[in-house]
Amino acid sequence: MTKQATILAIDTSCDDTSIAISRGWEVLSNIVASQNQIHKQFGGVFPSKAKQAHRENFMPALKSALRQAQKSWQDIDAIAVTYGPGLAPALEVGIRFAQNLAKEKKKKLIIINHIEGHALSPLALPQGRMANFSIQKWPKLALVVSGGHTEFILMKGLGEYQILGRTIDDAAGECLDKVGRMLNLGYPAGPLIEEFAKKGNPQRFNFPLPMTDKHHFDLSFSGLKTAARIQIQALEEEEKLDAQTTADLAASIQEAVFAHILYKLERLLYSEDLSASSYPSREKMKEIQNPQRKEKIKVSPIEEIFLGGGVAANLYLRKKIRQLLKDYQKNTGKEISFVVPYRKKLCSDNAAMIAVAAQWHYQNKNFASPDKIERSPQLVLE
Numbered sequence: 001m002t003k004q005a006t007i008l009a010i011d012t013s014c015d016d017t018s019i020a021i022s023r024g025w026e027v028l029s030n031i032v033a034s035q036n037q038i039h040k041q042f043g044g045v046f047p048s049k050a051k052q053a054h055r056e057n058f059m060p061a062l063k064s065a066l067r068q069a070q071k072s073w074q075d076i077d078a079i080a081v082t083y084g085p086g087l088a089p090a091l092e093v094g095i096r097f098a099q100n101l102a103k104e105k106k107k108k109l110i111i112i113n114h115i116e117g118h119a120l121s122p123l124a125l126p127q128g129r130m131a132n133f134s135i136q137k138w139p140k141l142a143l144v145v146s147g148g149h150t151e152f153i154l155m156k157g158l159g160e161y162q163i164l165g166r167t168i169d170d171a172a173g174e175c176l177d178k179v180g181r182m183l184n185l186g187y188p189a190g191p192l193i194e195e196f197a198k199k200g201n202p203q204r205f206n207f208p209l210p211m212t213d214k215h216h217f218d219l220s221f222s223g224l225k226t227a228a229r230i231q232i233q234a235l236e237e238e239e240k241l242d243a244q245t246t247a248d249l250a251a252s253i254q255e256a257v258f259a260h261i262l263y264k265l266e267r268l269l270y271s272e273d274l275s276a277s278s279y280p281s282r283e284k285m286k287e288i289q290n291p292q293r294k295e296k297i298k299v300s301p302i303e304e305i306f307l308g309g310g311v312a313a314n315l316y317l318r319k320k321i322r323q324l325l326k327d328y329q330k331n332t333g334k335e336i337s338f339v340v341p342y343r344k345k346l347c348s349d350n351a352a353m354i355a356v357a358a359q360w361h362y363q364n365k366n367f368a369s370p371d372k373i374e375r376s377p378q379l380v381l382e
C-alpha cells in the first residue's frame, strides 16, 4: 500500500451505530453504540426504532471515535460509509450523516459494501502493529457468517470477489437466534447458545444435515430451524424442557448449524477448481478419507481462510475449522492458514471493518460524489 490513509468510517446497516478510525490496517478507534436493549423486547430489530436510535447515537459516537483515536478533522483523509446491504431506514441515517460531513469538512467519500467489511475484517490490526502478512496471501476464501448472511466468497485480491455459495434462506446466526428465542435464552441468542452448549450434549438431538445431495456450495438453515421448533414443541407438551434438555438442545442445534457449514467448506477445499462442476463425489470423499489411499489428491488453490461476521466470534466454530484444516494438511500436505478478527468486537457489526475495507478503495481513488449516494438494502458483493 502506498500512503496509509486515515479513514473515518460509519456503519448503520442494522441495529448498531458504529463509527471508527483506522490508519492503514491499524484500528485507532472503534465505537459501537448497541441498540440491543431497545430491540430485546421485540426479539428482533424494529426498523423505525433503529432509525431513531441511530440519529440519537450518531454525534456522541462520532465524538468518542475522534477522541479515542486522538485525531481531529484535519487528520482525516476520507469518510467511508456502508451503503448496503442492510435495513433501508438504518442505512439511510449513516449515508445522510456521511454526505453532510463530507461536504462540511471537505472530505473524500467512499461507499462500502457491508459484506466486504466482514470479509476483510481479519486484515484489521491493533494499534502499533504494522506488518500484515495476510496481504500477500491470495487467493483467500472469506467465510462470512452473521445474522443476515452466510457466504463463501473467493477473494483473488482486494476488490476481486466471487461468491461461491450462500444461504438460500435464513442465515446461520438468524437460525441460532430463532432457536434461542424458542428456548427463551435471551437476545441476541447466538452467544447464549454458545454458552449453554458448553453444558450440553451435542449428540442428544439428531438434526438432519441439509443439502447433502446438492452438488454446489449453497447452504440452507430454515429446515434446521423447523426441525428444532418441532422438537421444542414436543418437549414442551410433555413438560420435559428442563435446564439440561435446554442445554442439550442448544449444543445439538449449534452442532448441526456448524456441521452444515463445515460439510460444504470441506467439499469446497477438495473441489479442484472451486466450481460447482468439480464438487467432489461421495466416492472421492471416501477415497480422501481412506488412510491406505494411493492416489495423490489435487490441492485447493486457496491459500488462506478469513472468517468474519457475528458468528465468527464463536470459539467452537473456530476450533472446528482449525481441525478441518489440520486434517486437510494431513491428507494433502497443503497448509491453509486461518485468520479471524483480532478482537471479537470486529466480528459483529462495527465500523472498523468498514474503515479497513475502505483502504484499497482510497488507494484506487474509488470516490463517490456526496450528492449521488443511494442506499442499497439488497446489495450483493461481486
Ligand code: KG4
Pocket: 014, 145, 146, 147, 148, 149, 172, 173, 174, 176, 177, 188, 189, 190, 191, 192, 193, 194, 309, 310, 311, 312, 313, 314, 315, 347, 348, 349
Ligand atoms: O455481524 P452481525 O453483528 O450482524 C449481521 O450483520 O447480521 O452478526 C450478528 C449475529 C447474530 O445472529 C448473533 O446471534 C450472532 O451473530 N453471534 C453469535 C455469537 N456472537 C454473535 N453466534 C454464535 N456464537 C457467538 N458467540
Ligand code: ZN
Pocket: 114, 118, 146, 148, 309, 310, 348, 349
Ligand atoms: Zn453484519
